[in-house]
Amino acid sequence: MIEVDDLIALVRAYNPRCDEALIRAAYAYGAEMHAGQTRRSGEAYFTHPVAVAGLLTEQRLDDATIITALLHDTIEDTRSTYGEVAERFGKDIAEMVNGVTKLTNLELTSSETKQAENFRKLFMAMSKDMRVILVKLSDRLHNMRTIKHMADHKQAQKARETMEIYAPLAGRMGMQWMREELEDLAFAVLNPEARNSILRRFVTLRHESGDVLKRISDDFVKELDAAGLSAEVFGRAKRPFSVWRKMEEKKVGFSRLSDIYGFRVIAASEGDCYRALGVIHQRWKSIPGRFKDYISQPKSNGYRSIHTTVSGRDGKRVEVQIRTQEMHEVAERGVAAHWSYRDGVRAENRFAVDPAAWLQSMTDRFEEASDHAEFMEAVKLEMYTDQVFCFTPKGEVIKLPKGATPIDFAYAVHTRVGHRTVGARVDGMRVPLWTRLRNGQSVEIVTAEGQTPQATWIDIATTGRAKSAIRRAMKAERRTGHVRLGRELARASFAQVGKKATDKALEAAARVHGFDDSEALLAAIGAAQISGRTVVDGLYPELAMARPAPDVEPESAIVGLDPKAHYERAPCCQPVPGERIVGITHRGHGVDVHAIDCPRMIEFEDQADRWVDLSWHPGHHAACNAVTVEMTISNSPGVLGRICTLIAEQNANISDLAFKDRKPDFFRVHVDVEVRDDEHLYSVMMAIGADSDVVQIDRVRGRVSHVPEDGKTLA
Structure with a gap:
């Protein structure tokens, strides 16, 4: 466990003006509150808050965040109270400790409704003070590093939650190192065999090829020195989960995966970044389609870097990231760089993003969601996607998630533009609306007055903004x-x-x-x-x-069944009184009543034990048997109203109506009409068919409704 003097030394290394007395007081208070408590490993519980504080010193965070880490479990797990923490350490720290406590109690992987509610709470906590999330992420990282002491089912639960929620959140905040470690720690729990297999492949590769990282790094340094550029070069093999994800995405084995090494070039200035890129591309072949310039077009979390992939030694592909030291600090700490200290003062990093502005950009679309499913969709779209940058015809930059389409582009420009979209031109060429956009493309949206969103656009769109506007x-x-x-x-x-x-x-x-x-x-x-x-x-x-009393329905409209037996009219044929019927039994479902000429009956020819001989009750039936009829009607004023009147005049009721096809001159409509029997149905259809604007009317059969427990689909 880190002792208090060592912890203070870690803080003083980047913040000599830290409040040493307050940190000591928090350390002593946390140790007192957690006295006697142990972790599952048998260690004193207080080792955990101290370790979390140590992780936050690596990110050079302020005193309040370090103290919050030391106290983050006191309100939840000890006799400490919010009031006592506020009295000893101030209201701001008490609020942060309370915020971490609330986040700890959120079940982020529970049912969809509960998950959506808890996500709203998570983002609400973030909006109050982003440092609460930084403490929670470090808390989760230390817990994942020591997860082996938990029960197996708990390990799996925490690992899934980490993989689905916390790792993507860290990545979206720009803390890529934390995202990668969280993913890899979760991967070790969820698929240990796959991870160990990849580690063994790395050992074999190193044995066969030697220290590839050092050789390639030396090559880069040599070429940069020759060009008069001073730069640091770091190389590393990608983490097992990152390699596994690439293998899954590309459907290739480890031996065919070429870009498993990554290198960072830290240049002295922004201009040197582009000069270094030129040197590398002159010496090694660049891989087409693998270049991204996040310096001229930074990500929303402040990330800036040039990405390229080249063919290095022995034809091995290597990924290269080129950036300045300031850019590197933001790339390492992301949004957390806003609070970083250097020499006792808040570090002025011109590339660090204002957390309030970043959070606003991330949550803009969430409030538009009208239900839980839409909200979760918006959250996941914001958290799980990389970005592409496209241009309007006037040269304005539109940021979109990877895989976005012209529909997303149109709604990103303006909702009215999205609604009126009829086509798109990408780099001057007419393209389908489902085309996936790529970095640097120029997109022109073709619009038309009177155009409205189409239902198929929901599947084409990838952004929460577009999907919400269409819905x-x-x-x-x-x-x-x-x-x-x-x-x-x-x-x-x-x-x-x-x-x-x-x-x-x-x-x-x-x-x-x-x-x-x-x-x-x-x-x-x-x-x-x-x-x-x-x-x-x-x-x-x-x-x-x-009004006369309605027809009295007998206890059961069906003869041949126990009065208490459950039955349903089969939706595939919708039999009505007057038609010959037969029953088919389903385990745990009851009996489905089919018309004797239903095409589905052929499926049960060899299952005679499931057939039940049935007939309709001879009494007078109420008009409660819904039958779907399909009508093709002219698109003329008043037609639908006349049809509704005709149905009402036949003493039948409309229980549902849906437009299936809309053309400029004709509509195709499905109407559910409630009738007494087959004669009543015939009268209704004859009355409708006699209207001059009704082109065709047919009874609809063959609809799928549900799947009984025995697995047979009713259609």
């Missing part, structure tokens, strides 16, 4: 359609009782049924959330009282 537009369009349909259904329902669906009547009905206004009521009717009859009955209860 909102689709919801608005659906609501408009529901209001229009609801108005026609309401008119037909009011007409049945000799009333008119005036604006005043609809406003009164909205109040009766608890809707904000008549438009909300009409949208609910169109979406089949409330029926037109229910609306009329609520507004005119005396008419509802005078």
